[in-house]
Amino acid sequence: MADASLGLWTVPLAVFGGAIRVSTPFLFVSLGECITERSGRINLGLEGTLVMGAMSAYGISYLSGSPWLGVLAAGVTGALFGALHAGICSLPRVNDIAVGIALMLLGTGLAFFLGKPLIEPTAARLPAIDFGWWSDIPQLRAALRINVLFLIGVAIAPLLYWAFRTTRWGLLIRTAGESADAARAMGHSVLLIRLRATMVGGFLAGIGGSFLSLFYPGSWNEGLSSGQGITAVALVIFARWDPMLCLWASLAFGGAAALGPALQSVGITSGYHLFNAAPYILTLAIMIITCSPKRTLTGAPAELSITR
Amino acid sequence: MDFGRISRRHLLQGSAALALGSTLGIRGAAAAETTVGFIYVGSRDDYGYNQAHAQGAAALKKLPGIKVVEEEKVPETDAVEKTIESMINLDGATLLFPTSFGYYNPHVVKMAGKFPKMHFEHCGGLWSDKDPKNAGSYFGYIDEAQYISGIVAGYSTKSGKLGFVAAKPIPQVLRNINAFTLGARLANPKATTQVIFTGDWSMPVKEAEATNSLIDQGVDVLTCHVDGPKTMVENAARRGAMVCGYHVNQSPLAPKAYLTGAEWNWEALYPKFVKMIVAGEAIPNFYRGGLKEEIVKVSPYGEMVSAEARKHADDVKAKFMSGEYTIFKGPIADNKGKTVIAGGTDRGQQDPELEKMDYLVEGVIGATA
Numbered sequence: 001m002a003d004a005s006l007g008l009w010t011v012p013l014a015v016f017g018g019a020i021r022v023s024t025p026f027l028f029v030s031l032g033e034c035i036t037e038r039s040g041r042i043n044l045g046l047e048g049t050l051v052m053g054a055m056s057a058y059g060i061s062y063l064s065g066s067p068w069l070g071v072l073a074a075g076v077t078g079a080l081f082g083a084l085h086a087g088i089c090s091l092p093r094v095n096d097i098a099v100g101i102a103l104m105l106l107g108t109g110l111a112f113f114l115g116k117p118l119i120e121p122t123a124a125r126l127p128a129i130d131f132g133w134w135s136d137i138p139q140l141r142a143a144l145r146i147n148v149l150f151l152i153g154v155a156i157a158p159l160l161y162w163a164f165r166t167t168r169w170g171l172l173i174r175t176a177g178e179s180a181d182a183a184r185a186m187g188h189s190v191l192l193i194r195l196r197a198t199m200v201g202g203f204l205a206g207i208g209g210s211f212l213s214l215f216y217p218g219s220w221n222e223g224l225s226s227g228q229g230i231t232a233v234a235l236v237i238f239a240r241w242d243p244m245l246c247l248w249a250s251l252a253f254g255g256a257a258a259l260g261p262a263l264q265s266v267g268i269t270s271g272y273h274l275f276n277a278a279p280y281i282l283t284l285a286i287m288i289i290t291c292s293p294k295r296t297l298t299g300a301p302a303e304l305s306i307t308r
Numbered sequence: 309m310d311f312g313r314i315s316r317r318h319l320l321q322g323s324a325a326l327a328l329g330s331t332l333g334i335r336g337a338a339a340a341e342t343t344v345g346f347i348y349v350g351s352r353d354d355y356g357y358n359q360a361h362a363q364g365a366a367a368l369k370k371l372p373g374i375k376v377v378e379e380e381k382v383p384e385t386d387a388v389e390k391t392i393e394s395m396i397n398l399d400g401a402t403l404l405f406p407t408s409f410g411y412y413n414p415h416v417v418k419m420a421g422k423f424p425k426m427h428f429e430h431c432g433g434l435w436s437d438k439d440p441k442n443a444g445s446y447f448g449y450i451d452e453a454q455y456i457s458g459i460v461a462g463y464s465t466k467s468g469k470l471g472f473v474a475a476k477p478i479p480q481v482l483r484n485i486n487a488f489t490l491g492a493r494l495a496n497p498k499a500t501t502q503v504i505f506t507g508d509w510s511m512p513v514k515e516a517e518a519t520n521s522l523i524d525q526g527v528d529v530l531t532c533h534v535d536g537p538k539t540m541v542e543n544a545a546r547r548g549a550m551v552c553g554y555h556v557n558q559s560p561l562a563p564k565a566y567l568t569g570a571e572w573n574w575e576a577l578y579p580k581f582v583k584m585i586v587a588g589e590a591i592p593n594f595y596r597g598g599l600k601e602e603i604v605k606v607s608p609y610g611e612m613v614s615a616e617a618r619k620h621a622d623d624v625k626a627k628f629m630s631g632e633y634t635i636f637k638g639p640i641a642d643n644k645g646k647t648v649i650a651g652g653t654d655r656g657q658q659d660p661e662l663e664k665m666d667y668l669v670e671g672v673i674g675a676t677a
Binding site for chain 1: 674
């Protein structure tokens with residue numbers, strides 16, 4: 001560590017680095033939830049899926065020695081949880097929000113139970129790609145050690161945006177979310193569309209969990225998620241069901257999470273609890289600014305139980 | 309969020325009680341041995357606070373005639389009272405170790421009143437004369453071990469900047485930060501300790517961010533006071549920084565980065581307690597000690613610790629062992645320039661003033677509020 005005196009520049013750098021490091025789980029969960037909600041269903045259980053994904057990824061990586069198998073296992077676990085949610089919700093008169101809360105409790109409880117023996121061992125981690133090779137500043141190089149899952153997440157956002165607009169599948173999902181009757185009239189099974197959308201959503205959320213346990217912070221323990229899954233679900237509403245806005249919102253939340261520690265590290269120590277709360281204050285502020293009692297939220301799928 | 313509270317133990321106990329409730333013979337078989345109950349607030353293999361206690365429990369299991377029952381992840385609420393009752397009524401525990409700080413008042417005090425024949429040993433040191441006599445508090449002066457860690461860190465740092473990832477600015481934590489810094493400044497009078505408070509005992513993402521921020525500031529030796537140091541140790545080692553551990557020995561996590569660490573030594577203390585009880589002696593209600601009393605210990609030095617650092621650290625350790633060393637010896641100024649311990653005043657470990665510590669000493673960068 002030759003040059004150590006970046007001084008105040010550490011703060012924007014830490015926010016930038018934090019946006020990359022911390023945002024990935026938010027990104028995957030919110031994109032997954034975006035697909036599910038666009039099909040007309042809310043899956044609040046993604047917090048449980050995220051934690052289950054983190055646990056199964058760590059377990060499989062530890063047992064097999066391959067972190068990528070762990071990522072796959074996390075995705076499959078997530079998809080199964082999605083299928084469970086969609087399966088229960090396809091029964092008549094079942095409330096998807098209540099099922100989501102039940103699955104959130106089931107997922108976290110099951111992950112804690114099965115993950116008991118995984119707290120102590122160290123599993124193989126996902127590799128990072130060094131994008132900072134051109135820089136001499138060690139801090140910048142560290143911030144630019146990026147995991148490929150982050151890049152995949154960033155690529156999925158525009159892909160989803162495009163797919164919702166121009167592909168047949170995107171149209172079907174949107175139809176199921178805007179008007180179930182229209183989808184039925186076209187001869188499609190709304191339940192099947194939602195089942196698939198929820199499974200894909202769960203798959204992505206599970207992968208988001210694998211990032212937590214296999215890359216950053218990079219080990220399995222019970223406080224790992226501390227509510228990131230549920231924050232990400234809220235983030236979808238905040239992002240108006242738009243995949244690109246989900247990407248920006250996730251980056252903002254990641255950066256905001258890094259703000260508290262970074263300010264303390266340069267000696268701005270007063271009110272660190274306030275800075276730690278920055279992401280939530282940000283959400284509240286934007287929610288208040290953009291809400292209106294006179295109309296439903298722009299972009300909200302009409303079939304969602306919160307808008308109906 | 310804590311949903312995993314219905315443990316297998318509870319289910320098994322419940323079904324056992326249902327099935328065998330009427331056949332009273334089951335208690336008789338266990339009468340010859342002493343059953344000791346351990347209650348942890350988190351997971352007992354967290355490489356941290358709870359694992360340290362579990363290691364103490366494991367030492368008890370080796371003693372003849374001792375049966376140990378354990379329950380993990382018991383929150384600091386009414387839940388601990390239920391666990392205590394079930395350990396006493398269903399397992400026949402006569403000695404209980406509710407190991408988390410927040411269990412004591414009102415829960416342990418209440419249970420000690422309800423079960424006057426059982427012994428309660430609480431970790432945290434809050435017992436006062438008004439509390440039941442069958443309850444006791446013990447705690448260790450782990451700042452002595454942090455002081456040794458500080459000396460080693462002071463010799464090992466190249467930048468002169470040390471980092472401390474802390475949970476909350478409470479006296480126990482501040483005492484560790486201050487002892488670590490005072491130790492480091494024995495070795496390197498210009499060394500500083502940058503402290504970051506994460507706000508809670510277990511916040512893995514915040515701890516990782518704090519670790520990264522500190523290293524970005526040029527810090528090259530880190531330590532911490534959080535429940536599970538694993539996140540800090542692993543992330544610091546990945547960035548090429550060195551670490552001093554806390555609670556238990558974390559060197560298996562980062563053998564190349566681990567200098568030394570401040571550890572609890574419950575595996576020495578708990579067998580002592582049990583032997584005292586079996587022999588019918590009373591354990592002092594307020595039990596304290598440091599390196600000398602074998603309540604805390606220092607991790608073995610890592611390979612990269614220099615001979616000079618080892619010698620200095622070992623010298624100071626020897627003085628602690630003979631009881632002739634004081635960490636908080638005046639004059640000591642806080643990091644705002646105010647004298648907090650006047651010249652000529654020695655605040656020995658037992659000094660109640662130290663339990664009220666609300667300042668950071670000179671050399672610490674950070675604030676308590």
